[in-house]
Amino acid sequence: MSRLDVRKTYKLYIGGKFPRSESGRSYEIVSAKGEFLANASMGSRKDVRDAVVAARSALSGWSGATPFNRGQVLYRVAEVLEGRRAQFIEEVAAGEGLSTRAAGAAVDAAIDRVVWYAGWTDKIAQVLGNVNPVAGPFFNVSAPEPTGVVGVLAPQGSSLLGLVSVIAPVIASGNTAVVVTSADRPLPAVTLGEVLATSDVPGGVVNIITARTAEVASWLAAHRDVNAIDLTGVAGADGVHWAALEAEAAGNLKRVYRPMVVDGRPVEPDWNADPGLGRIRAFVETKTVWHPKGL
Amino acid sequence: MVTVSTTTRSAQELTAQARDVLGVSRLTNSALTSWLHGLPGVDQVGCEGRAAALGTRSIKTTSKAWAIDTAIGMIDLTTLEGADTVGKVRSLCAKALVPDALDPTTPRPAAICVYGDMVATAKAALGDSGIHVAAVATAFPSGRASMPVKLADTRDAVEAGADEIDMVIDRGAFLSGDYLTVFNQIAEVKQACGDTHLKVIMETGELVTYDNVRRASYLSMLAGGDFIKTSTGKVQPAATLPVTLIMLEAVRDWRELTGVQVGVKPAGGIKTTKDAIKYLVMVSEIAGDDWMTPQWFRFGASSLLNDLLLQRQKLATGAYSGADYVTID
Numbered sequence: 001m002s003r004l005d006v007r008k009t010y011k012l013y014i015g016g017k018f019p020r021s022e023s024g025r026s027y028e029i030v031s032a033k034g035e036f037l038a039n040a041s042m043g044s045r046k047d048v049r050d051a052v053v054a055a056r057s058a059l060s061g062w063s064g065a066t067p068f069n070r071g072q073v074l075y076r077v078a079e080v081l082e083g084r085r086a087q088f089i090e091e092v093a094a095g096e097g098l099s100t101r102a103a104g105a106a107v108d109a110a111i112d113r114v115v116w117y118a119g120w121t122d123k124i125a126q127v128l129g130n131v132n133p134v135a136g137p138f139f140n141v142s143a144p145e146p147t148g149v150v151g152v153l154a155p156q157g158s159s160l161l162g163l164v165s166v167i168a169p170v171i172a173s174g175n176t177a178v179v180v181t182s183a184d185r186p187l188p189a190v191t192l193g194e195v196l197a198t199s200d201v202p203g204g205v206v207n208i209i210t211a212r213t214a215e216v217a218s219w220l221a222a223h224r225d226v227n228a229i230d231l232t233g234v235a236g237a238d239g240v241h242w243a244a245l246e247a248e249a250a251g252n253l254k255r256v257y258r259p260m261v262v263d264g265r266p267v268e269p270d271w272n273a274d275p276g277l278g279r280i281r282a283f284v285e286t287k288t289v290w291h292p293k294g295l
Numbered sequence: 296m297v298t299v300s301t302t303t304r305s306a307q308e309l310t311a312q313a314r315d316v317l318g319v320s321r322l323t324n325s326a327l328t329s330w331l332h333g334l335p336g337v338d339q340v341g342c343e344g345r346a347a348a349l350g351t352r353s354i355k356t357t358s359k360a361w362a363i364d365t366a367i368g369m370i371d372l373t374t375l376e377g378a379d380t381v382g383k384v385r386s387l388c389a390k391a392l393v394p395d396a397l398d399p400t401t402p403r404p405a406a407i408c409v410y411g412d413m414v415a416t417a418k419a420a421l422g423d424s425g426i427h428v429a430a431v432a433t434a435f436p437s438g439r440a441s442m443p444v445k446l447a448d449t450r451d452a453v454e455a456g457a458d459e460i461d462m463v464i465d466r467g468a469f470l471s472g473d474y475l476t477v478f479n480q481i482a483e484v485k486q487a488c489g490d491t492h493l494k495v496i497m498e499t500g501e502l503v504t505y506d507n508v509r510r511a512s513y514l515s516m517l518a519g520g521d522f523i524k525t526s527t528g529k530v531q532p533a534a535t536l537p538v539t540l541i542m543l544e545a546v547r548d549w550r551e552l553t554g555v556q557v558g559v560k561p562a563g564g565i566k567t568t569k570d571a572i573k574y575l576v577m578v579s580e581i582a583g584d585d586w587m588t589p590q591w592f593r594f595g596a597s598s599l600l601n602d603l604l605l606q607r608q609k610l611a612t613g614a615y616s617g618a619d620y621v622t623i624d
Contacts, residue, residue, distance in 0.1 A: 251614055
């Protein structure tokens with residue numbers, strides 16, 4: 001006897017919960033070959049608003065956690081990712097039109113990327129901070145601190161490796177994130193939300209919204225309670241212009257992480273390349289403290 | 296500037312008027328009991344359903360802008376902490392005078408609500424701005440003190456210049472059926488207030504049933520309260536929509552009965568613009584637009600003002616605003 005299909009309608013991931021879009025809308029996700037995969041919620045500006053509230057309230061706890069603890073949590077994410085490897089391979093292969101072998105390599109690289117950033121959490125201060133020589137009887141210490149709530153436009157193409165490569169550096173240093181997923185390939189992001197919910201990441205630290213990028217990007221860029229925005233996902237998104245978003249982001253002097261631009265057009269970087277510290281450095285603020293040298 | 300007109304009433308006058316309303320020759324506890332228990336019972340399911348239904352109205356664009364400004368003008372900006380200092384009260388007054396430094400067209404709240412010993416500080420800080428100073432009195436929040444102490448507490452605040460007094464009823468006496476004691480205490484405090492506006496806090500979170508809320512509302516109005524107020528904010532649950540609905544019905548029916556209009560003040564737990572707008576919808580639908588002014592409806596709140604300001608900024612700029620753009624109280 002044949003089984004009935006379980007037709008899935010995925011929801012958003014906001015504040016550690018899985019709500020439907022406030023708008024009540026959903027849209028069909030199709031594979032690279034055009035076959036129906038699942039339904040996903042189509043997030044709206046009000047979902048972005050709610051996600052920013054959740055990210056803001058999670059910020060003090062996450063940024064106040066010890067770097068060691070954040071590293072443990074990120075490593076736990078990698079463990080749970082590993083446990084769901086088969087599901088991710090299937091989703092990446094279908095969404096990006098890759099062979100099972102190539103998708104497997106992408107998933108492995110994504111898991112390794114999380115482990116790599118997990119190792120960085122308690123080393124950021126050593127590498128980006130400094131004890132400065134000053135002409136006086138003072139200790140002068142510069143240390144990186146998280147910028148705050150970071151909006152992330154996740155890459156449109158690389159649906160898992162690219163996704164974790166933009167989220168992990170943001171949360172490694174203690175920021176909280178509001179992530180707008182790839183519009184056409186959101187399934188690995190939806191599953192990543194399920195991974196995060198079951199891997200000790202406090203609710204609200206990462207919020208995942210599946211949506212049409214052009215619809216919600218400017219609300220996120222203009223939002224005055226967002227401290228920084230990563231515009232990587234404008235590459236390949238219809239109807240989104242990164243310079244316009246940067247102009248809107250200037251309303252509250254957000255940090256802006258620009259997309260890579262080649263020949264005047266934003267493109268996705270090579271996600272297999274060594275990520276370096278650029279993304280971590282982009283979302284920290286340096287605080288310098290003078291302290292008198294006592295005897 | 297908010298105008299509140301209050302007539303000085305002695306306790307004897309209030310008792311005489313109560314006898315007229317009840318149609319009795321002597322105001323006894325049994326007369327009060329049979330009157331209050333003769334009020335129609337509250338249909339709990341219907342009341343909660345109606346309150347929930349009124350909360351679903353969609354208020355957008357220009358209506359929302361109007362509602363936000365109206366709600367700001369109805370706030371009794373409140374600080375009632377044991378840790379209150381002169382500096383804290385002054386900074387709250389500064390916030391009332393300039394709620395949003397980014398937008399001088401922002402309306403001011405109706406009043407500042409503080410403990411009695413902070414009245415003079417608040418009065419000095421507010422000057423002739425027209426913002427009232429409301430003081431909580433009568434052994435707020437528990438109300439557990441002897442009557443001379445409660446009256447002294449009240450007179451103290453009035454002499455310090457309070458424009459409005461927020462008193463608490465003796466919930467212990469009310470719940471044990473000693474309505475006459477509650478009546479007499481309110482009437483005596485009203486007399487001590489002179490021409491100062493009197494709000495009667497019923498602490499609905501301790502009254503247990505909706506029937507009791509209705510009875511306490513009528514008893515407070517009978518005893519001369521100018522306003523009936525839900526809660527102290529120190530007890531959970533504080534203000535809720537169904538409780539406020541019952542009180543709005545009570546003041547509406549009281550005006551039908553006696554010709555006297557009484558105000559309503561939900562206090563405690565109203566934190567968001569969405570909540571505030573639900574209350575405004577209810578005021579309009581239940582009591583009527585006569586109550587839609589700071590003279591007859593107030594919000595007792597502290598964090599509500601910031602949320603209203605954020606929503607106001609969102610309407611003005613088109614971008615969602617954040618906590619960096621409002622003052623921390």
